[in-house]
Amino acid sequence: MKRPMEGVRIVEVAQYTFVPASGGVLAEWGAEVIKIEHAVRGDAQRGLVKLLGLDVVPTTSFFPIMEGPNRGKRSVGIALEVPEGRALLDELIRSADVFVTNFLPGAREKLRINVDDVRVVNPDIIYVRGTGFGARGEDAGKGGYDGTAFWGRGGSADGVTPGGADRPARMPSGAYGDSMGGLTIAGGIAAALYARKVTGEPSVVDVSLLGLGAWATQYSVNQALLVGGPLPKVEEPRHGSSSNPLAGSFRTADGRWLLLVMLQPTRYWPEFCERMGRPELVTDPRFAGDAVLEHGAEGGDIVAEIIGGITLDEWCRRMEGAQGQWALVQNAYEVGMDPALRENGFITKVVDADGVERELVANPVQFDETPVRSRRAPQFAEHTDDVLRDLGKSEEEIIDLKLLGAVT
Structure with a gap:
């Protein structure tokens, strides 16, 4: 299969995960991505030691927080503040289709990597900015x-924090929004490449x-704009919802959480009761037909009692082939081992710099029903000499650039 981005060259001057993650996605789609790192310090993310309270210091060459987005x-390690290093960046820009950055305006100005600076070198290049709060204002x-x-x-923090909590909920994973942002940027780049092909005009993304x-x-924001004020914190019953006993979180006898999202209780209530060995509840006047909508909380307590009396294995046995929608609340390792992810190729294998086979979550987009092929992230400045040779630099010129401090 020809990967859709083969033949596209991207030059990336960016750090951390937001923006670099777009390059990781596009590399899996076939693009050539050249990551420019500071000649001495590299990507600042290489220096992280803790994230959300967890140690992230690598003990091998495989550093997950760098592997994911890169x-x-x-x-390539280039000192952009050194004239000779900045000239090398221009050479790379000249042959690129896309330039991406998440540097702040002051740094872009200082390093001369704003839109006009880059377009002077390559008028046809697509210029991509990832920002915290937008490019204007x-x-x-x-x-x-x-x-x-x-x-x-x-x-998001407010949306998942219950009323009366003593602090807002934190993100569920490191680089949570950054990873989604990288996929969003990749889509924007793909659209800009298509637009340039059709119109001949390059975009600023x-x-x-x-x-x-x-x-x-957006659902909450749109609703709040409609009513003209903050949305109230809805206090739902402990089990089920006020109008649906089959929507909410329930705990099994062996301590596993299930999320039930059966949004049509009148449809799914009979099936649930039959499978749980409680057929009398189907005709119970409180829950028969539309009456179930009026007794959601009461029914939720009954559902909680039923589920609380069986193990997860027993639940799965009884619900095999059922139409109602539910999911096990999985931890990170369980997600990585999820059969559906593995059967569909969304856990990909890479070989790290030590020759050890590792696994990564693949980006969630596939073409022609074919799982992506991925390669490990580069070590710091690993390809500096190779890329300089690609630019036509001799061994003597490469040594001179290193002596000048222009490259790593």
């Missing part, structure tokens, strides 16, 4: 992470974490 790239120069711009300011956060919570 899979399949080539890394008083917050355009303000830095942001997904924990601030996407999760907090974008509405902007994606912000705040905009992404608002998009993710």
Whole structure:
């Protein structure tokens, strides 16, 4: 299968996960992605030691927080503040289709990587900015992470925090909004490449974490705009909902949580009761037909009692082939081992720099029913010499550039 982005070259001047994750996606789709890292420090994310309270210091060459967003790239260490290094960037830009960055306006100005600077070198290049709060307005120069711009300011933290809580809920995973942002940027780049092919005009593509956060919570935001104020915190019953006993979280006898989302209780109640060995509940006046909608909380307590009396294995046996929608609440390892992910090729294998086979979550887009092929992320500045040779530099010129401090 020809991967759809084969033949596309992307130059990336970006750090952390938001924006770099787009390059990881596009590399899996076939693009050549050249990652420009600071000649001494590299991507700042390489220096992280903790994330959400967990140690992330690598004990091998395989560093998951770098592997995820940087899979399949080539890394070049260039000192953009050194004239000779900046000239090398121009050479790479000249042959590229796309330039991506998440540097703040001040840094872009200083390093001369704003739109006009890049377009002077390559007028046809697609220019991509990932920002915290957008490219315009008083917050355009303000830095942001997904924990601030996407999760907090974008509405997700409030949306998942119960009323009366003593603190807002935190993100469920490191780089949570960043990873979604990378996929969003990749889609924007694909659209811009298509537009350039059709019209001949290159685009400037902007994606912000705040905009992404608002998009993710758009139902609530749209509803709040409609009513003209904040939405109330709805206090649902402990089990089920006020109008549906088959919607909510329920715990099995062996302590596993199930999420039931059977949004048509009149349809699914009879099936549930039969499978749980409680057929009398089907004709119970409280729950027969539309009456179930009036006794959601009461029915939810009964459902909780039923589920609480059986193990997860027994639940799965009884619900095999059932029409009602439910899911097990899985931890991160269980997600990685999920049969549906593996059977569909969404867990991909890579060989790390030590020759050890590892696994990564693949991006969720497939073409022609074919799982993506992925490669490990580069070590810091791993491909500097190779890329310089591709630019036609001799061994003597490469040594001179290193002595000048222009490259790693």
